[in-house]
Amino acid sequence: MTKPELLAPAGNLEKLKTALIYGADAVYFGGKNFSLRAFGDNFTREDILSAVEFTHSMGKKIYAAVNIFARNDDFDALIDYLKFLDCAEVDAVLVSDLGVFSLVKEFTNLEIHISTQANVTNWRAAKFFHDLGASRIVLARELSREEILSVKENCTAELEIFVHGAMCISYSGRCWLSKYLTGRDANRGACTHSCRWKYNLVEETRPEENFSVGEDNRGSYVMNSKDLCLLPHVDKIIQSGVASLKIEGRMKSVNYVAGVVKVYRAAIDSYCANPEEFKIRDEWLAELDKVAHRPYTTGFFIGDGKSTEIYETSKPSRSANFLGIVRAFDAETMTATIEQRGKFELGNRVEFLQPQGKTFSQTLTSMRDENDTEITAAPHAQQTVKIKVSEPVEIWSLMRE
Ligand code: SF4
Structure with a gap:
């Protein structure tokens, strides 16, 4: 059995490093233009060079999303950007548009992965792209397990599937809703997530009156x-022979990236080490509950994809607040240096999610600022705080409550 790749989102350099340190085998990012997250932090050219260097120094892979649907006016800038990515030695580019595909082939030696945005739903489409020169196909999220197996049987390209993260209600993002309602085009990376809005009904002759179509006063989403x-089907996914398990979320937090990557890393390693004894651990499910998420579904992988909407609220929930990142640890004094991200104070009960070690909890009993002055609270963003820890703690651990 070949162990599949665990592929994580890198919304910025810090999230990229977090993903790799918490166990991702590869990461994907978008540049300032031409990827489908126009409002994410995204990477400058300088960032890309640093990201490639960091990723390759860990022996891992980095892919650039260039998955917009291009217009004729984009070509000159695209050629320049693609040549830069080639020189920067990213390991592949993700494309969905055949025009962009042709530019990659004509002007670079880059490996090509077909983005889920291209909506590959059958083995003939997968084989067609493979024959054209794509090494990997990211399948549409709308496929069942049986359909994925059928593509695998009939096409020798590497296959990648999404295993975790937010989903579009529209066909893998090929959606006009945002453009229609706000002028911001999802196919150019500018989606306003209009599908998450709360909608009412208006009768033609009474435009001033909104009628709730929900079953309660929260309306209807x-x-x-x-x-x-x-996660509950990670064993079946590995058995199916897909090459890469992808986590969605370039716009999500460091806490999300760390928690989700750590769980899937542990699950993949556990299954591959001993398939017969494999079982889903409660602590993995508990961790996935701590990161920002909406209610979970297995989507189309098992069943028919029905019951995948939430009518009560569009807001994600999480059960852990992200307070800071451990930047240094002094074993002699058992002091951790924290880069603060959320407010905390003496007496708070906190936990540490570590890249490798077990999560542990403790109460905050001693805090000092960067000048070694005792403090009782850390109210300022990105403040440096030194705290006493009850156990040795790994650098890049996340402190949460
Ligand atoms: S509006 Fe919703 S369904 Fe459409 S592209 Fe945006 S997130 Fe996807």
Whole structure:
């Protein structure tokens, strides 16, 4: 059995490092233009060079999303950007548009992965792209397990599937809703997530009156999808022979990236080490509950994809607040240096999610600022705080409450 790749989102350099340190085998990012997250932090050219260097120094892979649907006016800038990515030695580019595909072939030696945005739903489409020169196909999220197996049987390209994260209610993002309602085009990376909005009904002759179509006074979120979570089926996914398990979320937090990557890393390693004894651990499910998410669904992988909407609210929930990142640890004094991200104070009960070690909890009993002055609270963003820890703690651990 070949162990599949665990592929994580890198919304910025810090999230990229977090993903790799918490166990991702590869990461994907978008540049300032031409990827489908126009409002994410995204990477400058300088960032990309640093990201490639960091990723390769860990022996891991980095892919660039260039998956917009291009217009004729984009070509000159695209050629320049693609040549830069080639020189920067990213390991592959993700494309969905055949025009962009042709530019990659003509002007670079880059490996090509077909983005889920291209909506590959059958083995003939997968084989067609493979024959054209794509090495990997990211399958549409709308496929069942049986359909994925059928593509695998009939096409020798590497296959990648989404295993975790938010989903579009529209066909893998090929959606006009945002453009129609706000002028911001999802196919150019500018989606306003209009499917998450609360919708009412208006009768033609009474435009001033909104009629709630929900069953309660919260209204109705008729197009609001649950989040995908295929952790319970990770064994079946590995058995199916897909090459890469992908986590969605370039716009999500460091806490999300660390927690989700750590769980899927542990599950993949556990299954591959001993398939017969494999079982889903409660602590993995508990961790996935701590990161920002909507109610989970297995989407189309098992069943028919029905019951995937949430009508009550479009807001994600989480059960852990992210307070800071451990930047240094002094074993002699058992002091951790924290880069603060959320407010905390003496007496708070906190936990540490570690890249490798077990999560542990403690109460905050001693805090000092960067000048070694005793403090009782850390109210300022990105403040440096030194705290006493009850156990040795790994650098890059996340402190949460
Ligand atoms: S509006 Fe919703 S369904 Fe459409 S592209 Fe945006 S997130 Fe996807």
